[in-house]
Amino acid sequence: MRDISSEGPTTANFIRTIVERDRRSGKWGERIATRFPPEPNGYLHIGHAKSICLNFGIARDYGGACHLRLDDTNPEKESAEYVAAIIDAVRWLGFSWHQAGIEHLYYASDYYETLYRCAEILVERGHAYVDSQSPEAIRANRGTLTEPGIASPYRTRAPEENLALLRRMRAGEFREGEHVLRAKIDMASPNLNLRDPVLYRIRYAHHYRTSEAWCIYPMYDYSHCISDALEHITHSLCTLEFEDHRPLYDWILESLADAGVFKRPLPQQIEFARLNLSHTVMSKRKLAQ
Incomplete structure (x- = not known):
């Protein structure tokens, strides 16, 4: 199998344009931190591969770190079995959450x-x-x-x-x-x-x-943005169904920054299109069944 994790930078896209602009402005200094934050409530499908490659790839190409975080805020649907399967899938694609001697593996439950x-x-x-x-x-x-x-x-x-x-x-x-x-x-x-x-x-x-x-x-929308801030994520990359959730993401973090909990700049949510394939199972729920 070709090791896609070791390939160099690809053609520029709007996300890379934002990252490079932020680096030129010194918004985050030289630091870049992304994250792949699945809920451990099912097995990953090929749609997740796009998010994995994007988040880990951006971090790799700009000398940053990508965190693997299990957003485990729904106890009735989550299990250690799904955690192990997610970790195995990311490794199978050739990516690592280790950077500069630090293991960036986290759980939302770490932050309860x-x-x-x-x-x-x-x-x-x-x-x-x-x-x-x-x-x-x-x-x-x-x-x-x-x-x-x-x-x-x-x-x-x-x-x-x-x-x-x-x-x-x-x-x-x-x-x-x-x-x-x-x-x-x-x-x-x-x-x-x-x-x-x-x-x-x-x-x-x-x-x-x-x-x-x-x-x-906590609800996912609440825990997700705070987890990003606690981990000092710079660019929070997610699919387009979360576009309408971005004002809530920003409201929570701005409210807590006003209270002195977090320092600005705050993580920036950026949405990209989902990967869809015909005649392919694209649902964790259906995969579990």
């Missing part, structure tokens, strides 16, 4: 305590609140592409009350679905991802790494 502390900071600053509506009511009140959402009756809770409720959520005092933590952004935003998205939900489930240590779990 920090993610929770960031949630408390958002609550304290009035940027997040505990919503006690039912999941059905939250969905119904989200609105549509043509109609704004309806604000939760719990949106005006005082930060002190929200903080007390969040801590009780973590302590396991409530049932699943009884409360969630939501960002307080804009229920009338044309972007549905900004209509007070859920940041944390209650789940009494066994996690393959943390066992029963936690009963509240």
